[in-house]
Amino acid sequence: MSKVYLSHHNIVSALGFTAQEVVDNIKNEISGLSLIDDPEVFNTPFYGSIIPTADLTNAFKPLEKAITYTKLEKMMLLSLHRTITASAISLNEKVGLIISSTKGNIDVLNQTTFPKERAYLGALGSVIKDYFGFKNDAIIISNACVSGLLATAIAKRYIKEGVYNHVFIVSGDTLNPFVLSGFNSFQAMSNKPCKPFDKERSGVNLGEAAASVLVTSTPDKLCPEAVALLGDGSRNDANHISGPSRTGEGLFRSITAAIKEANISPIDIDFISAHGTATLFNDEMEAIAFNRLGFNTTPTHSLKGYFGHTLGASGLIETLIGMHSLHQNTLFKSLGYSTHGVSKPLNIIEKTTPQKNTIFLKTASGFGGSNTAVLFKKVN
Numbered sequence: 001m002s003k004v005y006l007s008h009h010n011i012v013s014a015l016g017f018t019a020q021e022v023v024d025n026i027k028n029e030i031s032g033l034s035l036i037d038d039p040e041v042f043n044t045p046f047y048g049s050i051i052p053t054a055d056l057t058n059a060f061k062p063l064e065k066a067i068t069y070t071k072l073e074k075m076m077l078l079s080l081h082r083t084i085t086a087s088a089i090s091l092n093e094k095v096g097l098i099i100s101s102t103k104g105n106i107d108v109l110n111q112t113t114f115p116k117e118r119a120y121l122g123a124l125g126s127v128i129k130d131y132f133g134f135k136n137d138a139i140i141i142s143n144a145c146v147s148g149l150l151a152t153a154i155a156k157r158y159i160k161e162g163v164y165n166h167v168f169i170v171s172g173d174t175l176n177p178f179v180l181s182g183f184n185s186f187q188a189m190s191n192k193p194c195k196p197f198d199k200e201r202s203g204v205n206l207g208e209a210a211a212s213v214l215v216t217s218t219p220d221k222l223c224p225e226a227v228a229l230l231g232d233g234s235r236n237d238a239n240h241i242s243g244p245s246r247t248g249e250g251l252f253r254s255i256t257a258a259i260k261e262a263n264i265s266p267i268d269i270d271f272i273s274a275h276g277t278a279t280l281f282n283d284e285m286e287a288i289a290f291n292r293l294g295f296n297t298t299p300t301h302s303l304k305g306y307f308g309h310t311l312g313a314s315g316l317i318e319t320l321i322g323m324h325s326l327h328q329n330t331l332f333k334s335l336g337y338s339t340h341g342v343s344k345p346l347n348i349i350e351k352t353t354p355q356k357n358t359i360f361l362k363t364a365s366g367f368g369g370s371n372t373a374v375l376f377k378k379v380n
Contacts, residue, residue, distance in 0.1 A: 005222055006226065006376065007226045009225075009323070010082040011211045014209070014307065017078070019320055020324075026303070027352055029335060032306055033193050033194070041176070046205075047192060047194070047205045048175055048206045063078060071174055072173070073105070076128060076210045079212040080212040082212070083214060084214075093136065095167070096163070097136065098141060099121075099140050101147065101311075101313075102145060103173055104142070106176060107176035121142055124138075125139075143366065144370050145312065146364040147311075148169075148316030149315025149362055149372045150370075151315075152169065156232065166218070167216075169316060170212040172209065173312045189206070190204060195337060195341075196274075196277065197283050204304070207307045209317055210313055211317045212316075213319075224327060227378055229375075230262035230376065232258050232261065233256065233374075234370070237371060238369050248286065251286065255361065262375045264359065264375070268358075268359055269359050270298075270357040270358055273319070274302050276304055287343065290346060301348065303332070303334075329355060329357050330354055330357075331357070334350070358378050359375060359376065
């Protein structure tokens with residue numbers, strides 16, 4: 001079977017509108033989190049990362065067409081445009097489109113600029129498809145916070161089955177009152193910058209972002225940071241609508257499946273890009289699952305201290321940063337961590353450090369008991 005690669009890519013976030021700009025900021029330990037005091041976004045101040053509307057409007061201006069686009073659509077279109085352009089791939093019948101989002105255009109329900117039907121995920125798919133002229137309907141993945149990472153595994157399957165030669169993925173979510181009020185009702189939002197795996201962690205920060213990537217089986221379509229997708233696993237622990245398994249069972253099984261497909265040993269994994277939301281139960285669950293697999297000494301980080309939790313985009317964004325970590329042979333600091341705060345030992349990356357890297361594990365866990373794990377290997 002031919003290999004499947006992740007290649008050309010882009011990130012649109014509070015840390016920048018290119019992947020390189022975002023990675024440079026992370027390497028310099030710069031966070032996109034800030035105190036947001038805007039009653040139109042939420043009725044009380046909160047820490048999060050938000051893309052300035054003026055900056056997005058200016059960046060999107062060259063791409064404008066006759067119709068009006070939502071903020072999320074502009075974020076996704078801008079990111080995907082840059083990835084498609086860099087790939088130089090013609091959008092024929094053998095090119096697929098996957099869109100991953102947790103809530104999509106749900107914010108249109110609170111205003112009158114757009115029809116309510118625009119909130120449907122299928123409508124979002126049609127907007128993206130029609131803008132670029134994809135020949136096939138968009139495949140929508142909305143499986144809570146594993147959506148962005150799960151999209152890479154699904155793209156791999158479409159390519160392995162010969163349905164497509166190439167698949168473009170675009171992931172995104174925005175900050176809006178619906179999402180913020182939901183997390184606030186769980187008492188899951190921190191009133192200060194988040195601290196994944198730390199003793200003083202007190203909850204999640206939320207953020208907005210979009211990311212895109214080309215998934216391909218064609219070796220001559222690879223960018224310098226390209227990776228091969230070695231193996232993946234997705235399992236639902238069926239524990240609770242919002243609470244993760246206390247034993248980490250779903251994540252444990254997801255990682256086990258990914259390692260088995262990749263045909264590697266756990267000791268071959270150079271670092272782990274964890275979900276790391278900085279909530280009490282999520283970080284504890286991950287620590288338990290990682291220890292069950294013998295990862296207590298494997299360098300591990302969470303990137304939520306740079307973006308907050310960007311929901312359906314988070315898994316893909318953090319995968320793209322992992323690609324750069326492999327390419328640069330650098331471990332990026334887990335921002336916000338200082339004192340160990342979970343019951344099991346973990347080797348949390350406390351400062352950005354040079355290290356030769358070949359393989360990394362990306363994990364994601366979400367509401368409804370969803371868990372996904374994917375292994376990636378450096379190509380160049």
